[in-house]
Amino acid sequence: METLDKDLRSIQEARNLIKKAKEAQAKLAVMTQVQIDAIVKAISDAGYNQSEKLAKMASEETGFGRWQDKIIKNNFAAKHVYESIKKMKTVGILKEDKTNKVMEVAVPVGVVAGLIPSTNPTSTVIYKALIAIKAANSIVFSPHPNALKCIMETVRVVNEAAIAAGCPDGAISVISVPTIQGTDALMKHKDVNLILATGGTAMVKAAYSSGTPAIGVGPGNGPAFIEKSANIPLAVKRILDSKTFDNGTICASEQSIIVETCSKEAVMAELKKQGAYFLSTEEAEKLGKIILRPNGSMNPQIVGRSVEHIAKLAKLQVPAGIRVLIAEETRVGENVPYSREKLGPILAFYTEEDWESACERCIEILKLEGAGHTMMIHSENDEIVREFALKKPVSRLLVNTPGALGGIGGTTALSPALTLGSGAVGGSSTSDNISPLNLLNIRRLAYGVKELEDLMEPVPQSYPEGSTINLADKEQLIDMIVKRILAEKF
Missing domain, CATH: 3.40.309.10 (Aldehyde Dehydrogenase; Chain A, domain 2)
Incomplete structure (x- = not known):
């Protein structure tokens, strides 16, 4: 039996995960706010409960940072981010202006590609899973190879908790054979609707040049x-x-x-x-x-x-x-x-x-x-x-x-977040601290409140010398002249 090269396995895995993610997202899209919020709460609790274990895994695997501080980051992602979004309206009608007859409806973007760095691997997975699911999106993670084990374990932890709370299988997944080619296939796939990129400059630039809408973060200095x-x-x-x-x-x-x-x-x-x-x-x-x-x-x-x-x-x-x-x-x-x-x-x-x-x-x-x-x-x-x-x-x-x-x-x-937009000057599509509101579109329903005639400016009438004026027009003209004379006099 022929064995596929690593890059080909990575590409095929990405395609398979996207297919499942799209099917799962279709189910998320018809869930109620209560159902979505229950899943988000389960992700938060799972990330918080496994915070120390995941922190130690990340520190040991990458050699970056201090595991004691990574606990704080995991807890920040699991609890502080959750507390900031738990009451956020992200499903169905967001706002209704009855006076102006405009209604705003939340529309999930669909399948999100989540690129995860090696510097903040476990906390970023928890955070991105929370904000993606809160907006009724599915998410496929592309892990940094140097943090593969801790990222995969974090995805397992939050995914199992999400499924137990009613989340469709396939809504949260991760590429287990990470390669540049696999990540490229993920970002450019027709069924991926948005890239949420956190990583090095080259990776963020690749996300923006992929042809898929992207939210990326440039370097900080x-x-x-x-x-x-x-x-x-x-x-x-x-x-x-x-x-x-x-x-x-x-x-x-x-x-x-x-x-x-x-x-x-x-x-x-x-x-x-x-x-x-x-x-x-x-x-x-x-x-x-x-x-x-x-x-x-x-x-x-x-x-x-x-x-x-x-x-x-x-x-x-x-x-x-x-x-x-x-x-x-x-x-x-x-x-x-x-x-x-x-x-x-x-x-x-x-x-x-x-x-x-x-x-x-x-x-x-x-x-x-x-x-x-x-x-x-x-x-x-x-x-x-x-x-x-x-x-x-x-x-x-x-x-x-x-x-x-x-x-x-x-x-x-500021909005608790582990992806910080750097605005147009920094090559990003937003300057926000990224929240679920950045991961959904808004459909606006608007009733007509004016007619064409309401938009037209009144046009003053002029009459060429020698033309005939009917009685109604003559009375209006006389009335206008009298008012103007009186206004000038007094």
């Missing part, structure tokens, strides 16, 4: 500006809490710190006090050589790794207990590694003369990489915060909060 009015110890605490959370694997985490000259020494002292290590020029050069690969992309060997691991890779002698490595920088560019996204406990440190210069530096960093995503400002000056809000090319400007947890809606009132 968020600068954090500590303005001189800020509570410096608290600002530093928040930045380090964020950058060390799961070893910096959340794309909304800080990548650079920008300070004004007048507060530089105070900020540096506080950073050192709270566990940051400032690299010497020689040390910064050594570490800089391993941040990027020769092709200019981020080196996966630093992603989600500890300070100790990264220091060893770079052959650096770093004191015990250091939380973050920081390099002073003055440049921004493709070949300036510290100005790029670094999904690990590494930060760039820029000093600018005043807040206006800091504002321009932040824009420069974001235009290089991370436009449309997220940035942070720590300040007690509301006017400066407003100026930043008006000028920064980001979808989320976070004020006095950790970037990683603020961006996903953990420490802010």
Whole structure:
């Protein structure tokens, strides 16, 4: 018997899963809101109950991050996301305006392709399963090969719970033989209606160029500006809490710190006090050589790794207990590694003369990489915060909060989400924190409230010299002339 190549098996599996997903979605589409909500609740409970096990699996398999923090992320996906969507109306009539005679009806998009990264594998599966099913869609997951086991186990956990709650078989599935060809077949299949892409730049670009509608997330490269009015110890605490959370694997985490000259020494002292290590020029050069690969992309060997691991890779002698490595920088560019996204406990440190210069530096960093995503400002000056809000090319400007947890809606009132749209400037179709409302269409029923005559502007009549005017027109003309004379007189 002939054995199919891995890529062919992957393609065929994708096709089979899509077929089942389409059949399952047809059943989801006729379910009531109560039925859908029961399934969503079951997914939430299952993800929460297995949170620790899945976190440990993800950490062990990928080597990224800290399993203790991955528990928090799994719980965030299972409970915080659930709490934000549980009362959301996503089935049937969403809204009815009886005055204007317009009704809005929810329409599921259909079959969703869910691309899952290795940095946040288990939490992203829980989150995407919740929002897809809440909008009455089925979802087929394409896992990152480096996180295959933990992703497959998470899909098994949420799928079994969903089926037990009445979900059609095939509504939640995963490609078990992941290949580029299989993922490509999934994204381009005629029966896949939407791609929900979380991953590297190349994968997101592939999603947008597939011909299938897509919601993708570009890279994050968020600068954090500590303005001189800020509570410096608290600002530093928040930045380090964020950058060390799961070893910096959340794309909304800080990548650079920008300070004004007048507060530089105070900020540096506080950073050192709270566990940051400032690299010497020689040390910064050594570490800089391993941040990027020769092709200019981020080196996966630093992603989600500890300070100790990264220091060893770079052959650096770093004191015990250091939380973050920081390099002073003055440049921004493709070949300036510290100005790029670094999904690990590494930060760039820029000093600018005043807040206006800091504002321009932040824009420069974001235009290089991370436009449309997220940035942070720590300040007690509301006017400066407003100026930043008006000028920064980001979808989320976070004020006095950790970037990683603020961006996903953990420490802010933003919609809790693990897929963060970066808007048109960032190459995304939306700037939202993605929720079930992004995964459904709205059908609008509208009654006529006007006739053609109501849309026509009154046309003043004119009569050519010598023409005959009938009696009715003559009376109207006389009446108009009298009114105009009286108006001018009085």
